[in-house]
Amino acid sequence: MRYAAYVASLILTLISAVLVFAHHSDWLWGVAGFGAVAILGTLDLLQTRSTLRRNYPVLAHFRYGLESIGPEMRQYFIEADTAEVPFSRQQRALVYQRSKSVNDVRPFGSQQDVYSLDYEWINHSLAPTSHVAHDFRITIGENTAHPYSASVFNISAMSFGSLSANAIRALNKGAKLGNFYHDTGEGSISPYHRENGGDLVWEIGSGYFGCRDERGMFSEERFLANARDEQVKMIEIKLSQGAKPGHGGVLPAAKVSAEISVTRGVPMGQDCVSPAAHTAFDSPQGLLHFVARLRELSGGKPTGFKLAIGHPWEWFGIAKAMQETGVLPDFIVVDGAEGGTGAAPAEFIDHVGVPMHEALMLVHNTLVGLELRDKIRIGAAGRITSAFDICRTLAMGADWCNAARGYMFALGCIQAQSCHTDRCPTGVATQDPSRWGKLDVPDKSTRVFHFHDNTLKALRDLLCAAGLTHPSEIGPEHILRRVSPTEVRSLGALYNFLTPGELIGKIPAHAVFQSFWAGARSDSFRAPDRVLAMRSSKSF
DSSP states (O other), rough: OTTHHHHHHHHHHHHHHOOOOOOGGGHHHHHHHHHHHHHHHHHHHHOOSSSHHHSTTTHHHHHHHHHHTHHHHHIISSSSSTTOOOSSSHHHHHHHHTTTTTOOOOSSOOSSOOTTTTOOEEEEOSOOOOOOOOOOOOEEEESSSSSSSEEEEEEEEOOOOOOOOOHHHHHHHHHHTTTTOEEEEETTOOOHHHHTTEEEEEEEEETTTTSSSSSSSSSHHHHHHHHHHTEEEEEESSOOOSTTTTOOOOEEEGGGGHHHHHHTTTTTTTTTEEEEESOOOOSSSEEEEEEEHHHHTTTTTOOOEEOOOHHHHHHHHHHHHHHHHHHSSEEEEETTTTTSOOOOHHHHHHSSSSHHHHHHHHHHHHHHHHHHHGGGGEEEEEOOHHHHHHHHHHHHHHHHHEHHHHHHHHHOOEEEEEGGGOOTSSSSSSSHHHHTTTHHHHHHHHHHHHHHHHHHHHHHHHHHTTSSSSSGOOGGGGGGEEEEEEEEHHHHHHHHHOOOTSSSSSSOHHHHHHTTTTTOOOTTOOOOHHHHHHOOOOOO
16 A cells, blocks of 8 residues: 555556557646656655655655645644634734724624633723823933833834845834834844834844944944934844844855845855854943943934843843943843744744743842832833733833734734745745735835734723723733632732842842842853852752
């Protein structure tokens, strides 16, 4: 039976050939079709790389074919509407509806199991507030020369090169229409970011793209050329990203096009290397001085950094450096480990970095404990698509939220998960002009605008129902989570929140602070002595 399909193809090819020679020329299709299958089976038998193909010539390809469409089969026919892998059909449908400004109301009750563990909701008020304007904003860098009034919901970092030219155009035009910001990603500011004039946050990664010299080191002169552009509203130093923290990247020379070469400031014909670590600083204090220097060079624009939390003592070292030097970033963006990327090793996507909720809580608590929270704004990113996602994130300590994949859905992304193949079916994450050229910028930019606008309207409705008037008023007491079939806890009861000043001169009764705060250093990212001792011995 293993060879049945192969033998059948040989026999049918022979029969077709005989019929053709017998003046039945309409059987030429049989010679061509069955002959192709016979050739395929012969090649299967002769090759040595795949045992499966040698043991099951022809038949093995049916297995490969079914396997290749397995994700699509599960996504469209098997998975529940609420299965998050990584985004549920329900989440994607909500983005599609809001981006198209079509009816997003639902009939007949929730599809969520409200008695399942981790089900969450926001408590409403018997004295709801009247509807207010939904363009909620916060001021970042109040004490700088150019403070920025930011929307509470913006486009997270996605580089040109990872996304297509038309995707960047549409995102930026949508940001312009909705008066919210578009993070450039570490690939720097491309011509496509500039065409429509939307607000930009310039992300500077370890490769210093757009502000590097010929050796790949940071260049103040080249930084100035971009940083003082009126379109650039804030400067963001990328320490790490949620999907692959601690991992650098290489764009092969063959993919360094003329456009990417100009945008990133790298030569064509050479690999474009993004190192795992920065070279402009090597300590917490060095990071803060770099922040201060970029703020000065930019003419006083709000400057901060983005990080995914890893070793807690490294973040504690940065916090101690703030306390000791008095040099503060204007903002910190916390990227959760659930964040997406165009391509990353499987282990990094699945098992590296702290998820956004815990990372955000750690950053928020540390700043509160040092009485610095009112001086530094916090943004957060990690699988945010709905107004409730924004509410939950703000309740846990953030001032605003960013989203990447949510806005990709607004562009038309169907979660085909082929970002790394250059064969994105919707033209969003590809550099193939025959694909991205079909992405209509006017239409998709309007969808980006509508997704943002309708999500903020939904946020307003949630806040009003809770008796609030602005997202800054929402706290952990407003969000409830089921922790067992018979128990419910607010986020305020589930998480340990520090009180202002609790970290000054003492260590709170909080496990992570008890373990790592005392050993953290403001002059080095070096692990505490106790941790180093544990690394050299299994006796702990």
